[in-house]
Amino acid sequence: MGTGRHRLIGNPGCGSAIVEATLALSGLPYETEMLEIWQPGPERDRLFQLNPLGQVPVLILPDGSVMTESAAMVLHVIDQAPAAGLAPGPTDPARPAFLRWLIFLVATLYPTFTYGDDPSRYVNEQEARDELRAVTDAERQRAWRQIETGIAGPWMLGETRSALDLYVWVMSHWRPGRDWFSAYCPKLSRIADAVAADPRLAAVKAANWPAA
Ligand SMILES: N[C@@H](CCC(=O)N[C@@H](CS)C(=O)NCC(=O)O)C(=O)O
Incomplete structure (x- = not known):
């Protein structure tokens, strides 16, 4: 219904x-x-x-x-x-980059959490669990750095704001965390800050990160 x-x-x-x-x-x-x-x-x-x-x-x-x-x-x-x-529309020159980074975020970056958040789901030995956590954390940092290098800013798609910036904002709260973004991915860090400052998202922010 x-x-x-x-x-x-x-x-x-x-x-x-x-x-x-x-x-x-x-x-x-x-x-x-x-x-x-x-x-x-x-x-x-x-x-x-x-x-x-x-x-x-x-x-x-x-x-x-x-x-x-x-x-x-x-x-x-x-x-x-x-x-x-x-998002840029189907005939916008920015459309291919939008599609590329959207899929990159969910197919390359997001799975590093899927497999790293609780390694005990996938491997038995503590040593293997620690290793799985470490390699997925490292892969994620590599993926973020690839995005950082691949974008011009101020948004993921240059001058065009899009839902990609929302992914960056939300995911920047997760491992390795905001301080790491400030230190190693300044363009992504600025995107996260700019999205966080959007008054239209104040209620979403309060509902998801009440202490922030
Ligand atoms: N590919 C999915 C991934 C979703 C996902 O991994 N969600 C996490 C939270 S951020 C989750 O529900 N984890 C719970 C679990 O794996 O038990 C998507 O893009 O929606």
């Missing part, structure tokens, strides 16, 4: 914040439902019913259908709100 608006399932500070920020800037009506995803219980059970991977974000569309994968959601929201300035 549809509710007439998009319903975002998430957890504060998680990747759901990327989609929440995208929805906030889109002007589309939406609601959020924050679930306890890390501890066993009915909320985590609900998440697994919606997404067999047990990951947020999950987006329930107005017709009641369920979507997973943040990049798919971002592209879907952009389709629904093409005038919101969240």
Whole structure:
């Protein structure tokens, strides 16, 4: 059964914040439902019913259908709100770079968290777990540095703001953290700061990082 608006399932500070920020800037009506995803219980059970991977974000569309994968959601929201300035249009010269970095963020960078956050899911020995954490942390830093080198600023797409900047903002809160970005990726650090200062995102910021 549809509710007439998009319903975002998430957890504060998680990747759901990327989609929440995208929805906030889109002007589309939406609601959020924050679930306890890390501890066993009915909320985590609900998440697994919606997404067999047990990951947020999950987006329930107005017709009641369920979507997973943040990049798919971002592209879907952009389709629904093409005038919101969240991505260069199909014929814009900046479009290929938008697609490239969007896929890079979810296919190269995000999995370093998937495999590094809880290595005990994948390997048994403590030594192997420590190694898996270390190599995924190193791969992530390499990926961020590649982006840093590949962009001109002030935004991910130069003069064109886009949803890519929202990924940078949210993910800059995660390992290796804001201080590392300031030290090694100053362009990305400035993007994160500029997005954080956007008054249209004040509610998203307060909901996801209440102490910040
Ligand atoms: N490819 C997914 C990755 C989503 C993901 O890894 N989400 C994390 C939170 S940031 C999660 O739900 N982790 C919980 C778990 O793995 O148990 C996307 O882009 O949406």
